[in-house]
Amino acid sequence: MFDKLRKVFKNIIDVATTRTITDKDFEELRETLLLELIENDVAYQVAEEIIEKLREIIVGLKIRRASGNVKHLMLGKLKELLLGFLSSLEYFDLIREARNNSPLLVVFLGVNGVGKTTTIAKLGYMFRVNKFKTLLVAADTFRAGAQEQLAEHGKKLGLPVFTRPYGTDPAAVVYDSMIYAKQNKFDVVLVDTAGRMHTDIDLLEELRKIVRVTKPHYKILVVDALTGNDAVEQARVFNEKVGVDGIIVTKVDADPKGGTILSVSYEIKKPVIYVGIGQGYTDLRRFDPKWFVDKILQ
Ligand SMILES: Nc1nc2c(ncn2[C@@H]2O[C@H](COP(=O)(O)OP(=O)(O)O)[C@@H](O)[C@H]2O)c(=O)[nH]1
Ligand SMILES: [Mg+2]
Incomplete structure (x- = not known):
């Protein structure tokens, strides 16, 4: 690393x-x-x-x-x-936020392949371990297999996955999932959205609509450490077009460089809150600037 x-x-x-x-x-x-x-x-x-x-x-x-x-x-x-x-960026902790909002609605943004679905599964695991009743929501009703992928994680983790037929308006899926979550006393709702390119106007409009209609507590952008400048560009566009509250950087375990973490948060002045350090459910770490800096200056 x-x-x-x-x-x-x-x-x-x-x-x-x-x-x-x-x-x-x-x-x-x-x-x-x-x-x-x-x-x-x-x-x-x-x-x-x-x-x-x-x-x-x-x-x-x-x-x-x-x-x-x-x-x-x-x-x-x-x-x-x-x-x-x-360290000047205002850090927040999703666990603490889940104690203050019930249910806590978190929407995840990011292009395909960055590790969004895997990260949601890791967070689902983290919340489950901390005894929060957690619902995963498949709001990608566009890409074939997207729901099944999330459902598979749900099955392995023993977490329910909220789905609607392919083609349903994603904003409606998230809206309905919140009604379901309130009725069934869930603490946390984690939403997996469609990941196409950040240059895809339709996708950005779809995400804006989800945000407008469901007013999530947090919009978290997932980026891949290995993509460097691309990750910075994604951060800029998603923040400008949809709004980003915090960032998760994945595949840090496989990153020989290290600059992505510094650069994405600098670009949009939002904190990195977790980093992905592997493919397993426990391979997610709360981001601690001191940990990062110590690793760089070891
Ligand atoms: N090494 C490593 N691989 C990861 C990490 N996070 C996700 N991946 C892998 O990245 C690939 C794409 O993940 P996926 O969650 O399907 O991406 P999505 O398209 O953004 O939903 C999968 O093979 C994951 O196992 C990580 O922190 N470290
Ligand atoms: Mg996915």
Whole structure:
């Protein structure tokens, strides 16, 4: 996980702690550093900001004999720098929200293949473990097999799955599912929506309608860590056209880079709330900025 980005930071720490870097030296490092960050899915603007702050940290840093101290000092400052991108965003916890709203309605957005259905199943498992009565809703009434896929997870997890015939207006499906959930005293309703391309106007309109009609407590965007810039673009479009409250980044276990997490939240100023770290039901982790930054600067 994040090996490549870790290496970028390790290199810069090594350079800055073995000799004193002047402004001119830094200018020479700058281009390479920018490219390395971008190659690791760090969005351009984020990379530029990181580099500017790095300059402040390392230019003129006096290297004394006790270089261990310099290294320690630099690590602390870098940690602060990276945390600055993440910790200013207002984090929320779906478990706590489920205690405050009954039933809690959460709609998941995202393009095909990012891991949306799997993530909903993982969250269903998490809620079940925490003793919340949970309903999964198949609001993708378009793609053949979409309902069956969710139903299969429901069966394995022992969670009911609300469906309506293919072709039904997804907004009506979600609306009806909330009536059903209230009647049957569910605590949490998790809605799987159709994932086509984020450039698909019809899909975006369909999602807007779900939001307009059912007023979910949270709209969560699911993106794939491995898609880098694409994930950032998806975040921008979904946030602009539908609205996004929080982000889940999947496939982090298979991501050698690491920049996607920094970049998506920077782009839309919304927090990453969970990360997917595998294909099993327990492979979901509450996102903790400190965990992320520690992994990058290990
Ligand atoms: N390694 C890994 N694979 C994942 C993760 N989340 C989902 N996947 C896989 O991604 C693929 C697509 O998942 P799916 O939930 O069907 O995507 P959807 O089209 O967005 O609903 C499946 O093979 C999942 O097992 C994750 O966190 N890590
Ligand atoms: Mg799906």
